[in-house]
Amino acid sequence: MISVFGSANMDLVAYVAQAPRTGETVTGRAFRTIPGGKGANQAIAAARAGGRVAFLGAVGDDGFGAEMRATLAGAGVDVRGLRQVSGSSGIAHIVVDDDGGNSIIVVPGANGTITGPSGDDLAAIAGSQALLLQLELPMEAVIGAAQAAQVSGAPVILTPAPARPLPEELLDAVTLIVPNEHEAAAITGASGAEEALDALLKRVPEAVITLGAAGALYGSRSGERLRVAAVPVKAVDTTAAGDTFVGALAVARGEGLAPAEALRFASAAAALSVQREGASTSMPDRAEIDAFLRG
Numbered sequence: 469m470i471s472v473f474g475s476a477n478m479d480l481v482a483y484v485a486q487a488p489r490t491g492e493t494v495t496g497r498a499f500r501t502i503p504g505g506k507g508a509n510q511a512i513a514a515a516r517a518g519g520r521v522a523f524l525g526a527v528g529d530d531g532f533g534a535e536m537r538a539t540l541a542g543a544g545v546d547v548r549g550l551r552q553v554s555g556s557s558g559i560a561h562i563v564v565d566d567d568g569g570n571s572i573i574v575v576p577g578a579n580g581t582i583t584g585p586s587g588d589d590l591a592a593i594a595g596s597q598a599l600l601l602q603l604e605l606p607m608e609a610v611i612g613a614a615q616a617a618q619v620s621g622a623p624v625i626l627t628p629a630p631a632r633p634l635p636e637e638l639l640d641a642v643t644l645i646v647p648n649e650h651e652a653a654a655i656t657g658a659s660g661a662e663e664a665l666d667a668l669l670k671r672v673p674e675a676v677i678t679l680g681a682a683g684a685l686y687g688s689r690s691g692e693r694l695r696v697a698a699v700p701v702k703a704v705d706t707t708a709a710g711d712t713f714v715g716a717l718a719v720a721r722g723e724g725l726a727p728a729e730a731l732r733f734a735s736a737a738a739a740l741s742v743q744r745e746g747a748s749t750s751m752p753d754r755a756e757i758d759a760f761l762r763g
């Protein structure tokens with residue numbers, strides 16, 4: 469079982485010609501509610517890629533919470549560890565303008581009530597083959613979960629997004645860190661990906677830096693270095709490409725694939741996802757990934 473301890477948000481997306489200024493009202497063109505949050509996205513990606521996955525997190529007692537639960541369960545994710553708290557679910561209020569620019573307000577809601585792994589979370593983590601973490605929950609909660617996995621011997625895969633300073637006590641418990649190039653630069657202060665990889669490997673045993681359409685760079689402290697090209701495809705919407713990549717990577721590693729094969733599997737899943745709109749709606753299932761890899 470792969471456990472994901474993280475955020476579940478409902479994305480509320482309004483499409484307008486131009487975002488309103490303070491005091492102004494504008495008429496938008498379209499509106500969509502899209503289940504998201506990095507934790508939920510990674511859980512769905514891993515389940516669709518063929519993993520047995522449990523999601524540990526919280527939603528509010530509103531309609532969005534019920535919808536998030538149904539979406540996760542519909543993707544085959546075990547939601548027994550998804551608790552309901554009173555108040556609002558996490559939401560991301562997103563305005564997309566005609567130039568493709570966006571402005572986003574994230575209200576953590578239920579996600580922000582998680583101060584650490586619960587007893588049930590600890591039991592789930594103890595029985596897990598890997599733990600996926602991101603930084604959309606309070607830092608103390610992320611650290612608590614990482615340390616619990618370290619104690620039970622489950623590898624911890626951290627997506628350090630949104631980028632923020634990473635405490636040593638977190639990194640000490642991380643096996644593999646997977647930033648995109650912007651996050652890698654923000655964390656390490658390095659200018660190039662190779663240099664950022666060197667800096668990351670001083671702090672964690674393994675790192676992958678994803679480089680969008682330029683692929684991904686992998687390194688381990690044992691000296692292995694790999695660059696994997698992205699699969700050339702026509703990208704329509706790259707939302708959650710990174711989350712799809714990480715979810716699939718966790719599944720491949722769990723099946724015992726060596727780094728080069730695991731990265732190829734993750735790159736194929738991500739390449740399939742960028743050819744479709746949306747986040748969870750764009751993630752490929754196992755049969756699609758396998759067919760794509762067979763060519």
Ligand code: ADP
Binds near residue numbers: 708
């Ligand atoms: P994030 O979504 O976190 O910003 P990236 O943009 O680096 O992450 O994308 C993650 C992975 O998704 C890349 O390493 C690559 O494998 C795949 N990917 C992203 N954009 C494209 C693209 N335009 N074409 C093919 N694959 C892509």
